Amino acid sequence: MTPMPRLYFDNAATSSPKPQAVIDAMVDYATRLGGSPGRGSYFEAREAARLVRRCRERINDLVNGEDPDHIIFTLNTSDALNLAIRGVVLGVLESDPRATAHIVTTELDHNSVLRPLNALIERHPGRLAQTRVPADPATGRVDPDDIRRAVGARSDTVLVALNHASNVTGVIQPAAEVGAVCRAQGVLFLLDAAQSLGHLPVDVRALGADLLAFPGHKGLLGPSGTGGLSIRPGVELRLATVREGGTGSQSDLDVQPETMPDKYEPGSVNAMGLIGLSEGVQFLNEFRFAGLVGIAALRAHEVALMHELLSTLGFIPTPSPPGGGLGRGTPALARESGSIPGLTLHGPLDPSRRVGVFTFSIDGLDPHEAAAILESEFGVLARAGIHCAPLAHRALGSTGALRLSLGPFLTVDDVRHAAGALRELAASTRVYS
Ligand SMILES: Cc1ncc(COP(=O)(O)O)c(C=O)c1O
The missing domain is CATH 3.40.640.10 (Type I PLP-dependent aspartate aminotransferase-like (Major domain))
Structure with a gap:
């Protein structure tokens, strides 16, 4: 195992x-x-x-x-x-x-x-x-x-x-x-x-x-x-x-x-x-990705990971192109539903309009409970709550949500693992709720 x-x-x-x-x-x-x-x-x-x-x-x-x-x-x-x-x-x-x-x-x-x-x-x-x-x-x-x-x-x-x-x-x-x-x-x-x-x-x-x-x-x-x-x-x-x-x-x-x-x-x-x-x-100055160096490389890496997350979850159609290009963006909406029933994204779809912060809700599941399950059953460390930004959450009509945020040491495989965890979590919530 x-x-x-x-x-x-x-x-x-x-x-x-x-x-x-x-x-x-x-x-x-x-x-x-x-x-x-x-x-x-x-x-x-x-x-x-x-x-x-x-x-x-x-x-x-x-x-x-x-x-x-x-x-x-x-x-x-x-x-x-x-x-x-x-x-x-x-x-x-x-x-x-x-x-x-x-x-x-x-x-x-x-x-x-x-x-x-x-x-x-x-x-x-x-x-x-x-x-x-x-x-x-x-x-x-x-x-x-x-x-x-x-x-x-x-x-x-x-x-x-x-x-x-x-x-x-x-x-x-x-x-x-x-x-x-x-x-x-x-x-x-x-x-x-x-x-x-x-x-x-x-x-x-x-x-x-x-x-x-x-x-x-x-x-x-x-x-x-x-x-x-x-x-x-x-x-x-x-x-x-x-x-x-x-x-x-x-x-x-x-x-x-x-x-x-x-x-x-x-x-x-x-x-x-x-x-x-x-x-x-x-370390940032020397970071390399897709033939780029420095902040441009970090940005391309983060965009590629975000693209992977959004496409694996069915929010956008195409998988990330090799080299972390921007792919086909869709209009930036503040709240989106993907192919997974019950999972809502609070943020735009176009990776070029956003940083590597992915905030979402699962219908019928308290975000703190969801974070505990993600940790104990999938080893995914996410952040639940209102992220010290009460007005931003209120504007989204949210009383709390879950957030995954990316960093330079995460890989495409890590992101796929997290996306799989969200998919399972949303599916099991639907079965039991
Ligand atoms: C937009 C924004 N401003 C300010 C802060 C506060 O940052 P720090 O923890 O470095 O004080 C944060 C922390 O998450 C933040 O996201």
Whole structure:
């Protein structure tokens, strides 16, 4: 009897496994170096600082940023979003006691955008307002014209926050168009790249992203406790600090230094995590698939796996062409039924319009129960619930669903195994319900 696999399909939460080079780099730091970057002139501290700097440079290159010192390391995406949102809002409200601010968000946003903003609104009654723009139910996309109208509705609009790719439907948003709207209207543009960086090309200049919040522990394949905020040079003049402390620089100053990245990085950085993250980024840079290298190869791999999943489940007709081309796409609908009765997909059919997040429901089956069966009977590790995105689920008419999310170490065979498991689960639910 072949042993049951353990196939990890929760890469949208955090990626697993990590490349061996990530682990090796962290062990090397812990055993050979151990110094705190920027906190000593001895070799260990200098070498740790060099490796952390290399991580900054690699991420800056990956996002086509203007200056590695404007990549700020954070604990995760949520921490980066907090810095961006609180930093912009406090920068305005603290500049003048009469100032007010208006922020435009969307109903696709994760709680890590919704909650910091709601907390600020509660703490500053009457001074801060938000407009939430809905997504088109037919495509799952936000219309840049709706953003333009929401921005223009108030003269105190300071920020637009957009989820680059939904962690529920997988839909890729028209970020460059929204960036152009923001630039034309003179407001800051914050892009939540939690589900896009490491999966899609992300170019902050082409997208017009003034602020880009990203995880280190998801698509970049670094360890947990890593993430960052890319800040367009100049924007730091408008972004208040939300934490202050020692930086190992200008220590005679009794206020936070203005120099980057120290301004937003008080305290010792997560050296071991960042040195590991640097190797995760390098793994992506060298990833090869279908004659492609780097992010283009990762994207082609993910599209090929998604194509396989959708076609094996009967949502789209053709199997994935060799080499992971896009195949024949069908119109992007936000909710689709395939050939398996009772199984509904919450997301578009065209793999080119989505990232590798496959969220679905099985009629008559509680998603948490379904996740438990997928694990115990098929070795498929899926994620049940509302994925910290209550408004996105509400817009889909869902009170909870199951999510499979893809990663670079999954294969076509793994995806076929998962598709077979879903087919069996849906069939057995019909028999017993
Ligand atoms: C769209 C989106 N934004 C933000 C987050 C928060 O990410 P982190 O866990 O890195 O804080 C997630 C996590 O799943 C997400 O999917």
